Amino acid sequence: MLRARDAMDRAYAQPLDVPALARIAHVSEGHFTRAFRAAFGETPHRYLQRRRVERAMFLLRETDRSVTEICFDVGFGSLGTFSRTFRDIVGRSPREYRGETPSVGVPTCFTMAWTRPSG
Structure with a gap:
């Protein structure tokens, strides 16, 4: 399970699927999904x-790149899926998040702890 989680951490931008x-992880797809959820508390x-x-x-905090x-x-x-997922996890849209995020004077470690998604 750790190998698969590490792969997701490294290649999060790549298309990754359960198979x-x-x-x-060297296990079947069904076992992988069940074991991953049991180990990490959420589905892959x-x-x-x-x-x-x-x-x-x-x-969004550190660059001026567009949301798209x-x-x-x-x-x-897709932008729609991104926005919906972002709002579901963070509680506000990417544009709202960017507008509310302090950009100067707050140490990065505090910003990261304060804004870490809970879901």
Whole structure:
């Protein structure tokens, strides 16, 4: 399970699916999904979405790149899915998040802890 999670952490922007991740973990697809959820408290798909949103949060805070560019750079296939998933995990849209994020004077470690998604 750790190998598969590490692969998701490294290649979060790549198209990853359960069969590929199960092969990395050397287990069947069904067992992989059940074991991953038992080990990490969420499905592989949700973990990957959350990882992508975390990276998007960083890019929204630290760059001036457009939301659309960030959406595709972190591995989402459509802006609608990205925005819906971002709102579901963070509680506000990517544009709202960018507008509310402090940009100066707050140490990065505090910003990251305060804005880390919970879902």
